[in-house]
Amino acid sequence: xxxxxxxxxxxxxxxxxxxxxxxxxxxxxxxxxxxxxxxxxxxxxxxxxxxxxxxxxxxxxxxxxxxxxxxxxxxxxxxxxxxxxxxxxxxxxxxxxxxxxxxxxxxxxxxxxxxxxxxxxxxxxxxxxxxxxxxxxxxxxxxxxxxxxxxxxxxxxxxxxxxxxxxxxxxxxxxxxxxxxxxxxxxxxxxxxxxxxxxxxxxxxxxxxxxxxxxxxxxxxxxxxxxxxxxxxxxxxxxxxxxxxxxxxxxxxxxxxxxxxxxxxxxxxxxxxxxxxxxxxxxxxxxxxxxxxxxxxxxxxxxxxxxxxxxxxxxxxxxxxxxxxxxxxxxxxxxxxxxxx
Amino acid sequence: xxxxxxxxxxxxxxxxxxxxxxxxxxxxxxxxxxxxxxxxxxxxxxxxxxxxxxxxxxxxxxxxxxxxxxxxxxxxxxxxxxxxxxxxxxxxxxxxxxxxxxxxxxxxxxxxxxxxxxxxxxxxxxxxxxxxxxxxxxxxxxxxxxxxxxxxxxxxxxxxxxxxxxxxxxxxxxxxxxxxxxxxxxxxxxxxxxxxxxxxxxxxxxxxxxxxxxxxxxxxxxxxxxxxxxxxxxxxxxxxxxxxxxxxxxxxxxxxxxxxxxxxxxxxxxxxxxxxxxxxxxxxxxxxxxxxxxxxxxxxxxxxxxxxxxxxxxxxxxxxxxxxxxxxxxxxxxxxxxxxx
DNA sequence: TTGAAAGCGATACCAC
DNA sequence: GTGGTATCGCTTTCAA
Numbered sequence: 001x002x003x004x005x006x007x008x009x010x011x012x013x014x015x016x017x018x019x020x021x022x023x024x025x026x027x028x029x030x031x032x033x034x035x036x037x038x039x040x041x042x043x044x045x046x047x048x049x050x051x052x053x054x055x056x057x058x059x060x061x062x063x064x065x066x067x068x069x070x071x072x073x074x075x076x077x078x079x080x081x082x083x084x085x086x087x088x089x090x091x092x093x094x095x096x097x098x099x100x101x102x103x104x105x106x107x108x109x110x111x112x113x114x115x116x117x118x119x120x121x122x123x124x125x126x127x128x129x130x131x132x133x134x135x136x137x138x139x140x141x142x143x144x145x146x147x148x149x150x151x152x153x154x155x156x157x158x159x160x161x162x163x164x165x166x167x168x169x170x171x172x173x174x175x176x177x178x179x180x181x182x183x184x185x186x187x188x189x190x191x192x193x194x195x196x197x198x199x200x201x202x203x204x205x206x207x208x209x210x211x212x213x214x215x216x217x218x219x220x221x222x223x224x225x226x227x228x229x230x231x232x233x234x235x236x237x238x239x240x241x242x243x244x245x246x247x248x249x250x251x252x253x254x255x256x257x258x259x260x261x262x263x264x265x266x267x268x269x270x271x272x273x274x275x276x277x278x279x280x281x282x283x284x285x286x287x288x289x290x291x292x293x294x295x296x297x298x299x300x301x302x303x304x305x306x307x308x309x310x311x312x313x314x315x316x317x318x319x320x321x322x323x324x325x326x327x328x329x330x331x332x333x334x335x336x337x338x339x340x341x
Numbered sequence: 342x343x344x345x346x347x348x349x350x351x352x353x354x355x356x357x358x359x360x361x362x363x364x365x366x367x368x369x370x371x372x373x374x375x376x377x378x379x380x381x382x383x384x385x386x387x388x389x390x391x392x393x394x395x396x397x398x399x400x401x402x403x404x405x406x407x408x409x410x411x412x413x414x415x416x417x418x419x420x421x422x423x424x425x426x427x428x429x430x431x432x433x434x435x436x437x438x439x440x441x442x443x444x445x446x447x448x449x450x451x452x453x454x455x456x457x458x459x460x461x462x463x464x465x466x467x468x469x470x471x472x473x474x475x476x477x478x479x480x481x482x483x484x485x486x487x488x489x490x491x492x493x494x495x496x497x498x499x500x501x502x503x504x505x506x507x508x509x510x511x512x513x514x515x516x517x518x519x520x521x522x523x524x525x526x527x528x529x530x531x532x533x534x535x536x537x538x539x540x541x542x543x544x545x546x547x548x549x550x551x552x553x554x555x556x557x558x559x560x561x562x563x564x565x566x567x568x569x570x571x572x573x574x575x576x577x578x579x580x581x582x583x584x585x586x587x588x589x590x591x592x593x594x595x596x597x598x599x600x601x602x603x604x605x606x607x608x609x610x611x612x613x614x615x616x617x618x619x620x621x622x623x624x625x626x627x628x629x630x631x632x633x634x635x636x637x638x639x640x641x642x643x644x645x646x647x648x649x650x651x652x653x654x655x656x657x658x659x660x661x662x663x664x665x666x667x668x669x670x671x672x673x674x675x676x677x678x679x680x681x682x
Numbered sequence: 683t684t685g686a687a688a689g690c691g692a693t694a695c696c697a698c
Numbered sequence: 699g700t701g702g703t704a705t706c707g708c709t710t711t712c713a714a
Contacts, residue, residue, distance in 0.1 A: 016686080017683085019710095044479060046454055049451075049455050050392075051707030051708040054706090056690085056708085075410050079410065091451050094434075096419070096423060113388055115391060277411060283623070355700065356691090356693095358699085358700060364693080370700095391692090392690075392706085395692075395707065396706045397706085
């Protein structure tokens with residue numbers, strides 16, 4: 001491997017001088033600088049980030065850990081984070097925890113071991129607490145996005161889940177729906193809880209009864225969603241509409257209903273959060289509380305860098321809630337009848 | 342930061358012993374091992390990968406650089422790569438070049454600088470040649486996937502673009518289409534060229550005339566696709582079907598046609614490559630030459646690790662072509678009339 | 683304007 | 699079984 005010493009020897013200067021040329025520090029004669037530059041070119045020199053990081057005690061790298069790299073919401077978050085990191089002079093490292101506590105742990109260990117300057121993370125769930133505490137103990141700045149974790153008080157960027165649920169349920173109620181189910185993700189995840197909370201509040205606000213049998217938790221596995229669909233259809237008072245906890249659940253439910261010959265929105269309306277990048281091509285187009293995914297990433301990186309560079313007050317975590325907007329699609333319609341199919 | 346010396350002092354042993362405990366090397370008494378382990382726990386020790394990599398001259402990290410992290414095809418590739426890397430004992434670093442030569446260069450510089458053990462890369466285009474040559478000179482093993490680059494003879498995993506085009510065109514011809522356009526990506530990218538090649542071969546095989554005015558190149562920007570749609574509709578002999586170079590182009594064209602009130606497949610059939618993860622939810626479902634995205638990643642990592650570990654013959658690059666399969670959707674139908682709308 | 687030496691955190695090699 | 703020492707590639711500090 002080519003090192004600064006190779007360059008130094010070839011250019012007949014000291015390693016120190018080479019280092020100065022690379023980093024543009026100190027005073028160097030133009031002649032020497034040119035000579036060194038030329039040798040670096042010739043030898044295809046690429047600085048060793050490890051050696052550099054070791055002495056500088058920083059890497060210039062930020063890490064983004066998301067829970068599902070195949071979810072368009074998170075890839076858009078990644079785009080926002082990447083652009084922001086780049087413009088602030090940092091590189092971005094992407095990781096995928098797959099909603100899995102073990103993978104999350106492995107990734108965090110790797111990240112800490114790599115000594116990145118900061119971490120942007122979507123926690124897999126409440127159990128992420130212990131992993132986040134590891135990060136805290138290690139002293140690496142971090143920001144949570146999309147989800148928060150009880151017991152961890154840190155900078156974070158979240159969406160307005162409660163408000164989103166309210167808007168969606170209000171809209172359904174406005175259409176005349178009176179029996180509305182919730183199929184959400186595991187309550188081990190903060191967004192699922194908040195969306196449930198908004199759901200309950202909105203039901204109350206619209207004078208609709210709450211029925212716990214209409215609240216289902218599903219993982220993102222197809223069989224869960226099939227089961228949820230089945231269960232709702234056979235409920236004694238079957239719902240005419242469903243609030244799906246996120247885009248993936250909405251898709252799964254839609255598929256399940258289609259397979260059972262249930263028309264959406266004819267027989268069942270579906271509303272949800274987040275979109276797919278190409279929302280207008282999915283038929284029906286979901287009525288959605290659209291969150292600013294790109295902003296989640298961009299804002300998160302901004303907070304992270306503020307923290308790294310000490311611009312944030314050290315004691316007060318920055319909490320940032322991004323608003324969503326209701327987009328009406330064709331997955332919703334007036335209920336066919338009151339509570340029965 | 343906690344180092345092995347801190348551990349050593351606290352546990353009243355030498356740094357060497359701590360290192361041995363960490364790496365499970367050499368003979369150590371169970372008592373000492375336990376003592377050291379306990380101190381590591383207490384102090385939340387996380388090994389410094391930089392220091393480690395510096396002396397070991399390897400990192401255990403593989404890098405995957407794709408051109409569009411928001412394209413479901415590539416996120417599935419990433420999934421395959423991640424799983425394979427994990428099972429082979431490597432970590433995976435994800436990067437996104439955004440189809441941009443400059444970003445690609447920056448990423449490669451960072452990757453080389455990080456001294457990853459190997460690189461899996463989807464080249465942005467033929468101009469990637471110089472960047473790949475940089476990697477060659479640097480001596481880091483790499484494998485290209487999805488696309489190949491003229492002048493670079495290396496391990497690679499590609500799809501059967503020519504065969505895919507043939508199948509798609511044959512299918513259209515079988516439905517009775519006689520005027521079929523091609524809207525492909527830039528010919529600076531190998532897949533676009535191969536798909537064009539397959540298109541021409543298939544036209545000839547089906548005794549259909551070739552008309553160069555029906556061959557358009559588009560970037561993945563919406564305005565390009567709008568322009569392409571416009572141009573095809575106003576052509577003297579307008580096509581009744583289109584082979585879209587990839588999934589993104591197919592989507593863009595579909596949207597453009599819809600906006601113009603053109604029914605797909607009623608007035609225009611569309612076929613393409615790759616899918617969207619949730620293919621069956623997009624209406625119409627595209628008739629597609631589906632490529633095994635997950636395998637692209639998994640196979641690529643396999644080749645890469647074989648190369649790293651010296652299992653591949655050093656002189657002969659491993660070339661691997663993965664087959665695609667034709668999936669009939671609802672984006673295709675019989676032509677309305679012969680060549681005119 | 684340039685260079686020598688120390689040290690970042692870890693491991694390999696050689697003693698004991 | 700365990701410890702000392704040199705070393706990986708680079709930057710910082712201090713001299714010249």
